Amino acid sequence: MNAAATIPGKKKRPAIAIAVPYWVREFALIRWGxxxxxxGVAVGVAAVLYSNAQLRDASATRAHVQQVRDAAYARYAYADNEKREIRAFQPPFLAxxxxxxxxxxxxxxxxxAIRRIQEDRRLLPISYEVTPQQTVAPDPRVATGDYQLHASRMTLHMDMLDELELFNFLEDLRARGYFAVQDCAIKRLGAGGPPDAPALSADCTLNWITLTAATTTAAPAPARGKP
Structure with a gap:
């Protein structure tokens, strides 16, 4: 019996033809393209990503170089300003x-200085007493930098023939140091003495001023005497 024989009463179905698009049929022609x-797209994307990374690195490097340059310029400007200040303030500082x-x-x-002025002016004997040095708090608006303001109080007594001797004495003394006159009391002595006897006496309080390094704490002992 033939296996390929047609079964009686059953019709054979016709084959279905599937239409394939032309671009699928011809893809083999363009697959290499x-x-x-x-x-090319992959290479382009990789190149763009690499370029962006390089751009970010370059921007970061540029920002760092800018910061270094700004810091160097700030140091240069600070040093230049210090040099100008030194040139401006060194002469008065040395003075x-x-x-x-x-x-x-x-x-x-x-x-x-008191002894020399007394001898040069031919003044009568002068007596004095200096108290221990004290730290002074200056006005907050006064900048003293790394220095601390100190003052030593001197009480001074001198007999005089006239008031001009006191004024000349203080003027000469001011040329030899820095001090502030806190007070001065002039008293007239009794009349009837010899011609060269003192007619007046003065009791003054002077504050001798110094600027020392802030770390310096030593204070001299009291001093008294008569030149």
Whole structure:
């Protein structure tokens, strides 16, 4: 019996033809072009991503270099400003140090100045007493930098022939140091003495001023005497 025989009473179905789009049928012709295009796109995307990364790195480097440059310029400007300030303030600073305002307190120089003025002016004997040095709080608007303001109080007594002797004495003393006159009391002595006897006496309180480094704390002992 033939296996391929047709079963009686059953009709054979016709084959169904499926229509394939032309671009699918012809894809084989362009598949290498598509592959090349995909590769080019991938390379382009990678190049864009790499370029963006490089741009970010370059921006970060540029910002860092800008910060370094700004810091260097700020240091240069600060140093240049310091040099200008030194040139401007060095002469008066040296002058103040020469006169004893800046540095350690030099009481011997004060006492020597009193003695010399008394001898040059031919004044009557002068007596004095200096109390221990004290720290002074300056006005907040006064900038003293790394220096601390100190003052030593001197009580001074002198007999005079006239008031001009006191004024000349203080003027000469001011040329040799920095001090502030706190008060001065002049008293007239009794008349009837010899011609060269003192007619007046003065009791003054002076505050000798010095600027010393803020770490300096030592204070000289009290001094009294008569040149």
């Amino acid at each position: 598509v592959a090349a295009l995909a590769g 103040m140090r020469e006169r004893g305002l800046v540095g350690e307190e030099n009481r011997l120089a004060w006492l020597d």
